[in-house]
Amino acid sequence: MNHQQQINKAVKGIASIQKKNKKEYWRPAFHITAPVSWMNDPNGFSMFKDEYHLFYQYHPYSPEWDNMHWGHVKSPDLVHWEHLPPALAPSEPYDTDGCFSGSAVEADGELVLMYTGNVWTGPDPDEDLKQVQCLATSTDGLRFEKHVQNPVVSEAPAGRTHPNHFRDPKVWRENDYYYAVLGSRTVDNVGQALLYRSENLLEWEFMNILAAGRGNMGYMWECPDLFRLDGFDVLVMSPQGVLPEGERYHNLHQAVYAVGDLDLEKGTFEFDVFHPLDHGFDFYAPQTTLDRFGRRIVIGWFAMWESDMPEKEELWAGAMSLPRVLSCEAGRWKSRPLPEMADLRREEVKRSGVIIEDERQIEGVEGNCLELQVVIDPQQAEQCGVDLLANESTGEKTKLVYNAREQKITLDREKSGTGPGGTRTTDVVLENGLLHLHIFIDHSTVEVFMQGGEKVMSARVYPAEASTGVRFFSDRTIELVEIRKWKLS
Ligand code: FRU
Structure with a gap:
């Protein structure tokens, strides 16, 4: 089946589960959830033609994580959201086992999604996988076509970097380049982020290992995001395998931010410590975007890997956090609910x-x-x-x-x-x-x-x-x- 046929199949699958009409007591009213079935990470959080788009890791056919699609919602104001058909479905040899997490950027009037194509190459999901970076584009923000030149990055950089765990590109435009920061790990399982750049989104140059963990910083960094906030350089990421330290890091995986020094020419980000972005149980794989007022907005997956999700009884699983406005005021990090929620x-x-x-x-x-x-x-x-x-x-x-x-x-x-x-x-x-x-x-x-x-x-x-x-x-x-x-x- 080609991509569009896979999308049509998913749309039908969603409608047939919706007909089952289960009682839905736990479904949030003002948080984003999938129409039915499983969701995880926010993806492609962006603004296109004056509307906000949010995509998410999606398995339309059941409330369990499985072959990843991208679900899709859009909003005029980050408060009221409308469901759209899934944007991406596995359909090509390079993404046959999942369109994994990624991001979006507007380029030449198109909304361009950059995502990780995942293929299982054997029985061990931790070792037997091939991950490559891909593009899909849309002129109307509704239907997405995978790029004929996919994959646009087909190998992890040789050497220190683990050849297989190489995913979750966060792309942005700055000066004359597009940049992308990717999550990965070293060959001996230390979390790290990689920096790439491109003039046209198609040919990517590996610049450097942007940052790597030391000590208790985890074996894999997922879903990195890099931006400037109120004069500071900030790296957000989701390290796996951080051990509890006092009251911190008791969740299976963490979402953290680090304030450091970014050198975009060298491709390095130097930092000493990272801090939790949320001190509760359920906040993972956050992604940010700049909104129309220049505010840095973050949304995270409001769940945690391997956690019990009793809402599966209701044939859906997972939610998004409220959009939060990030700021750094007098050296203090703030994370506030979006003020426009007051409309509700x-x-x-x-x-x-x-x-x-x-x-x-x-x-x-x-x-x-x-x-x-x-x-x-x-x-x-x-x-x-x-x-x-x-x-x-x-x-x-x-x-x-x-x-x-x-x-x-x-x-x-x-x-x-x-x-x-x-x-x-x-x-x-x-x-x-x-x-x-x-x-x-x-x-x-x-x-x-x-x-x-x-x-x-x-x-x-x-x-x-x-x-x-x-x-x-x-x-x-x-x-x-x-x-x-x-x-x-
Ligand atoms: C983070 C993550 C990503 C990956 C995606 C797969 O929660 O593991 O690294 O791309 O989920 O659904």
């Missing part, structure tokens, strides 16, 4: 000066599809916080606890419902003695932005339908200086 706000409930002695629900503050902003003055409390998606009769809850003595916050999904449990903890520094929480709940997603975007914690949770309570608690008197809550629709 309905029925504001607002209170101020609420005193909590032990536990309390606040009238009108509840739900499973909401935005909640709370400013807490912990006063003398040692522990205080809020239970989300709570149910008094079953004890179900997703707990957020501030520990004043340790100045840490813990997101606890041990009692969140079905699905994975665990806790994640991170430091939080109060601002004038106040804790600022900005929380988004969307059926099976919880995102907690803290202290004006200094930190984010994200979790997938699978509560029962009746678990919609919000309950504040404390071991001493505290004041909820301000609470604002909206339904989102």
Whole structure:
């Protein structure tokens, strides 16, 4: 079957699964999910003809990872998204076992996708694979044709680089060149990123090993992204195999950023440390784009490899995070929810000066599809916080606890419902003695932005339908200086 026939087949497959009409309780309302079946990494996040496009790793035929297609959504504003037919399907000898992750760039009026063609060459998925870099183009942003010159990069650079693990090109235009940063590993399994450049997107010159891990930086770097942000050079990537360090790196794989020195002529990026982009459970393979206002927006896969995904019962799996605006202010990294999400706000409930002695629900503050902003003055409390998606009769809850003595916050999904449990903890520094929480709940997603975007914690949770309570608690008197809550629709 040629590419278009494969796409048509996928469209039919999606429609036939949609007809099965399963109950869908855990499907988010304002986060991107696939119409049915499995999604992972965001791909090709870009702007084309004044609209935002987001693609994603997609297996249209079941809620399991398998032969990768590219799913496709577009939006005028990054808030309201429309589903489009899949953009890429495996169809050629060089991508017969998957159109793996990649990115997009606008060139000469076309939207050009650069992706990794994957072929299994034997039974071991970790060793027996051939990965090459490919292009597909579109004039209407809807139908994509694979380039006749594919693959445009057919071998990993000889020498230090592992010959097979070589994927996830992130392409951008700068001065007279297109550049692409790729994820890879060394022959002895140290994560690294590679830099290429091209004048025409077809002939690529390998420039250098852009950066490589030292110490506990993982055996493979997936999905790198490289950009300038507020005067700093930033490398974002998803290292596999980083070991836990204190409270950090307890997920199977990590999404991190490093601030360093980029030399585009030499093709090097020097940095000392990297930091988690999210301190929760589920945020991986993020990709960024510049929006129409020049803001750097990041979206990540809101799930984690090998994690339980009870939504598979509903015949879909995986979601995207909210779009987050990245910035670096006075040397501090910030990650904030897209302000335009406010378009979805309905029925504001607002209170101020609420005193909590032990536990309390606040009238009108509840739900499973909401935005909640709370400013807490912990006063003398040692522990205080809020239970989300709570149910008094079953004890179900997703707990957020501030520990004043340790100045840490813990997101606890041990009692969140079905699905994975665990806790994640991170430091939080109060601002004038106040804790600022900005929380988004969307059926099976919880995102907690803290202290004006200094930190984010994200979790997938699978509560029962009746678990919609919000309950504040404390071991001493505290004041909820301000609470604002909206339904989102
Ligand atoms: C990251 C990743 C990429 C790869 C894709 C395959 O989650 O493993 O490196 O291209 O997923 O779906």
